[in-house]
Amino acid sequence: MDHNLTFPLKDEDVLALHLGDEVLLSGYLLTARDAAHKWLLETFIENSHPPSPEDQNIRNTIAPFLDHGAIYHCGPIISGEIAPNGSINHIKFISAGPTTSIREEIYTDRLIKHFHVSAIIGKGGMGANTLATCQQVPAVYLHAIGGAGTLIAQTVQRVQAVYKPEFGIPEAIWIIEVKAFPAIVTMDAHGRSLHTRVAEQSREALEKYLPLK
Amino acid sequence: MGVFSSRIPCRPNFLLPHHNLSCYTDEMSENLSPHLLTLIRLTSTDLPPDVETALQVASKNEIPGTPAHAALRTILHNVDLARRNGTPLCQDTGTPTFYVAYPEDYSPHALRDEIRQAIAAATRQALLRPNAVHPVSGENTGNNLGGEFFPPIHFTEAQDDTLTIDLILKGGGCENVGTQYSLPDTTLQAARDLDGVRRVVLDAVWQAQGRGCAPGVLGVAIGGDRASGYQAAKQALLRQLNAPHPDPQIAELENEWLSQANQLGIGPMGFGGNTTLLGIKIAVLHRLPASYFVSIAYMCWAYRRRRLSLRRGLALFT
Numbered sequence A: 001m002d003h004n005l006t007f008p009l010k011d012e013d014v015l016a017l018h019l020g021d022e023v024l025l026s027g028y029l030l031t032a033r034d035a036a037h038k039w040l041l042e043t044f045i046e047n048s049h050p051p052s053p054e055d056q057n058i059r060n061t062i063a064p065f066l067d068h069g070a071i072y073h074c075g076p077i078i079s080g081e082i083a084p085n086g087s088i089n090h091i092k093f094i095s096a097g098p099t100t101s102i103r104e105e106i107y108t109d110r111l112i113k114h115f116h117v118s119a120i121i122g123k124g125g126m127g128a129n130t131l132a133t134c135q136q137v138p139a140v141y142l143h144a145i146g147g148a149g150t151l152i153a154q155t156v157q158r159v160q161a162v163y164k165p166e167f168g169i170p171e172a173i174w175i176i177e178v179k180a181f182p183a184i185v186t187m188d189a190h191g192r193s194l195h196t197r198v199a200e201q202s203r204e205a206l207e208k209y210l211p212l213k
Numbered sequence B: 001m002g003v004f005s006s007r008i009p010c011r012p013n014f015l016l017p018h019h020n021l022s023c024y025t026d027e028m029s030e031n032l033s034p035h036l037l038t039l040i041r042l043t044s045t046d047l048p049p050d051v052e053t054a055l056q057v058a059s060k061n062e063i064p065g066t067p068a069h070a071a072l073r074t075i076l077h078n079v080d081l082a083r084r085n086g087t088p089l090c091q092d093t094g095t096p097t098f099y100v101a102y103p104e105d106y107s108p109h110a111l112r113d114e115i116r117q118a119i120a121a122a123t124r125q126a127l128l129r130p131n132a133v134h135p136v137s138g139e140n141t142g143n144n145l146g147g148e149f150f151p152p153i154h155f156t157e158a159q160d161d162t163l164t165i166d167l168i169l170k171g172g173g174c175e176n177v178g179t180q181y182s183l184p185d186t187t188l189q190a191a192r193d194l195d196g197v198r199r200v201v202l203d204a205v206w207q208a209q210g211r212g213c214a215p216g217v218l219g220v221a222i223g224g225d226r227a228s229g230y231q232a233a234k235q236a237l238l239r240q241l242n243a244p245h246p247d248p249q250i251a252e253l254e255n256e257w258l259s260q261a262n263q264l265g266i267g268p269m270g271f272g273g274n275t276t277l278l279g280i281k282i283a284v285l286h287r288l289p290a291s292y293f294v295s296i297a298y299m300c301w302a303y304r305r306r307r308l309s310l311r312r313g314l315a316l317f318t
Helices: A011-015 A034-045 A053-066 A102-115 A128-136 A149-154 A194-209 B033-045 B049-060 B067-085 B108-124 B194-208 B226-238 B248-261
Strands: A002-006 A022-031 A070-072 A077-079 A092-095 A119-122 A140-143 A156-163 A173-187 B022-024 B095-102 B153-157 B163-170 B179-182 B216-223 B277-285 B293-299 B304-311 B314-317
Touching (some): A053 A156, A128 A173, A173 B067, B033 B067, B033 B304, B049 B277, B095 B108, B179 B194, B179 B226, B194 B216, B194 B293, B216 B226, B226 B277, B226 B293
Parallel strands (some): A022 A070, A070 A119, B095 B153, B216 B277
Antiparallel strands (some): A140 A173, A156 A173, B022 B314, B095 B163
16 A cells, blocks of 8 residues: 655554555655764763753754654765855755665664654664664654665755764755655564565575575 | 767767767877766766666566565666766765776876876766765765775776776675675585585575665675685676676576575565576686685676776777
């Protein structure tokens, strides 16, 4: 079954999603990769150092986007440059497919709970901690198509804001508005993972070709 | 230099939706930069025809309505859009890896400089993502130039007067699932023979699942040392998908292992399905009596490889 989803999601929308469903996403997404995850966790959840006033401002701005919203594992190619005054009026997303999600496994359960995130978008799937958290919150993992950079960039209607540009263009936090961004539900809020299922089934097939002598 | 009666000026900034473009130019190495920029643009934005055909065949082999079919439909749509728009089909333009065969009157030093300038220019034009990150400071150089190893450029001297430059853009997702085995491998019961190689190849495909952006292509080097094995595994990816290994015995192994890998059911993006790999390309290297390495380079479906051939002023892109 296909679903049109617009962020922020309601919990019942999340619970209505099942493995293999095709979804078209609209609304705001927040991109984050390794550096952003580490920073969000250390600054606002572990409080390993007190947030600066600027950190606090960023938190106040991004928290409403994350609440029942989405984190997108993506490091885009952009055109244009961030102006010295911080303006991003001329920036466009040129190519913006998903990056490998499993690198964020150690951060994701706590981020989902802290900010009440409803969807993680990426590729390759995530692990047991994220799956259990998706069941508790509820939240889902949505698999974008790896390599589909141009197609996904065309769904980006607007580049709303960028934070932490000092992490570099791919690693910065971008807030984008998308329309009809295609993805597939591969981890749902009912404790099921397509990645676990395919790994188990292919293991059985593998053992047929690798008989133990 | 080349004497052609009808010279067409080379326009490096065209956005043409077809393959095997050729253009004429008056200069050779003095004016290589527009050709290099064209090579990078084509590689990043225009998937080679053999790969696109293989993806179309894969799409016909999946059942409509399945996630595997949806993935391939999106992939093929994206390939088409990227070619029309002249924008990178994947945002991870990866490690730009060059293989240069240069005639004796060329200077590798000058060629290296020109390639590095073209890489920086292509990054400014949003054809490449800035991807060179210092491992200690974490700083991204912003222009895809970082020390002597980024981008990697491999030189050999050509047999004739054709300058040939192959470029592969290989992203981080598939690079991370590449691997190397040292035989014997007790866990996999892989001995130092061809059946042992088959076992580790299938294990590598299983370990990768969809994380290398399946359906991918494997470069497999049998033998060599730890460095030459990986090198040869990547270089094997320069071979066209429909070009079997010249040794029929090795070509047979490529087919047999490919067929077994596709029985695993991992499928496009690891969603389950009938096409897990589009091809296997084997390289055979002499090894030490004490060593038996199998090195595996996994290339994603976004198999971006293009070649510039320049001879007597004629530049051909394939």
